[in-house]
Amino acid sequence: MNQALADLIFPNITKTIADYEMQYPERNLKEGAIVTRFAPSPTGFVHMGSLLAAFVAKKYAEQTDGVFFLRIEDTDQKRSVENGIDGIIQDLKAFDITINEGRISETEELGAYGPYLQSEREAIYKAFAKYLILNGLAYPCFLTEEEIEETRKRQEICKERIGIYGPYAKYRNLPADEAYQKIQNEEAYIIRLKSPGDFNRKVVLNDVIRGKIEFPENDLDLVIIKQDGLPTYHFAHFVDDYLMRTTHIIRGDEWISSAPIHLQLFQVFGVKPPKYAHLAPIMKLDNGSRRKLSKRKDPEAAVSYYHEQGIPTEAVLLYLMTIANSNFEEWMNSNPSADYHDFKLEFKKMSVSGALFDLEKLENISRNYISLLSAEEVYDRALTHALEFNSEFAKLLKKYKDKTIQFFNIEREQKKPRKDFVSFGTLKDQTWYLYDELFSGHEYHLGKINDKDKIKEMMTLYLNDYYDESDDESTWFDKMKQFGESYGYCSNMKDYKMNPENYPGSIVDISTLVRVIATTLDQTPNLYQIIQLLGKDGMKKRLEIFLNQ
DSSP, rough: OHHHHHHHHHOOOOOOHHHHHHSOOOOOOOOOOOEEOOOOOOOOOOOOHHHHHHHHHHHHHHTOOOOOEEEBBOOGGOOOOOOOOOOOOOOHHHTTOSEEEEOOSSSSSESSOOOBBGGGGHHHHHHHHHHHHHHHHHSEEEOOHHHHHHHHHHHOOOOOTOOSSSGGTTTOOOOHHHHHHHTTTTOOEEEEEEOOTTTTTEEEETTTTTEEEEOOOOOOEEEEEOTTSOOHHHHHHHHHHHTTOSSEEEEGGGGGGGGHHHHHHHEEEEEEEEEEEEOOEEEEEETTTTEETTTTTGGGGBTTHHHHHHHOOOHHHHHHHHHHHHTHHHHHHHTTTTTTGGGGOGGGSSSSSSOBOHHHHHHHHHHHHOOOOOOOOHHHHHHHHHHHHHHHHHHHHHHHHHHHHHTTTTTSSSSSSOOOOGGGGGHHHHHGGOHHHHHOOOOOOOOOOOOHHHHHHHHHHHIIIOTTOOHHHHHHHHHHHHHHHHOBBBOHHHHHHHHHHGOOBHHHHHHHHHHHHHHHHOOOOOOHHHHHHOOOOOOHHHHHHHOOO
16 A cells, blocks of 8 residues: 555656666765765855855865765745855855856756756655655655644643654554545645654764764654655755765754754665764854854855955955864964965864854954965956945056056065055055045144144255155165254154154154155055155145145
8 A cells, every 4th residue: 555655645756766876876986085065055145154164065075086066955945035046156156165066057057966956856855755655664744734833832831842753743653545545635745754763762973073972863753745845954965965975964063953863864764874074153252252153143244245345265265274173273374385275174173162253363364365465466356356346446446557556566575575455345445545536635644743834844845855756765765864854853763762852853753744745644655665656746746735635
């Protein structure tokens, strides 16, 4: 009768598990190669926790000459969003996380173990479910939503575990002929696993990050096929990872509680489960307490945030490496010019408690990374970012390309290059004084010399009698000292510190005056190179703007 019931439920399913095992054979890879995946639902943006999981999975596959594939888990159609698949693909591409197999667009994929979209694998899931019905390991359940709700309320009142198990699994032992008749009568049903578990027994998960974890066995008769014919997450997870020959499932620790269910599914089908690696969550301090980084509360949880801010993707990946392995920072400090791809991840070096998200640390990594780029590279990437997020700034970058590259090159090739650029998105805030179009209207950070008439007199004299665009930096600075001395300002800092009362100020105050008139700021990169970019006419124009403001 089980055969008749299985054929009634799945009339068009003719392929068997053996057929699919032949279609998707064991992969021919070298020993130790890891086959793993990133398996998101198309429900919105990729967040930092997901990016970490994808990055670690990709890195492990890469360093073992294995396979990393992208599977889209869209069995919950209500949660899928328009263009959700493409959004995931683009987020991964933005962070240089490339796949060996899987979905490459909303409609395309590559690889021999697909389809890699769960909604296109319905016949495969049904073949596995049919096997369970044939062997009495699953059953059609006719519980209504109202009955399930009543059961839940009763369990809550009695302080029992919530779910369909034991005495609450009303249709678990319904004879096959009676189930057959109910389906013939068009009664609504779902397919449940007939769990072989005993809650009083233990099941062990040997997590490659966390070690041995014990759980009560699963005894819930979980839903494996819903009324719409699609599988539940748990069932699809088993079928897909088995047939795609996944060796390691690398995922967030929110899935640890599901491990007994997943291990049981592999057990029921008599196949070896893959290894599990549950990553600790990324945490955040909130009013003195730690919580998970939240995609609802924290804008920095979305990977699109870093693209919008212009933080280099390489910096984000380097930061993820510091989260992924505790010894990466030490390695990076010892190998400052090395490529992070040369570093080998180790599961045993991964945190089990969760790293605290540190935006300041990420920004410092970003500063260091940008400081090592050439001026031309900084310009190109700044322009690319501005074209997408700040069209007006992009116009200025194009108009003043040579001038901007020269500015980016200031102090760049020194032994300790400048590290004031946090991201490509902040460059406008750090370069605006180069461009006449952005210069007016800013507050001047004047120092000791702050009388307007005195400034007019001194700067006019400096520009007419002391500043020469053809001077090298040493000659220019000697003339700055001479200019200051003509007003009594000390040109030797040692003398000034010994007897400050003998002078109105020092060469520092003279430099500050010129710097502020040129830029409005009292701190900038190399002053000589900045005023060389502006030129004498540009400096005279800046003085005029100051006097008229």
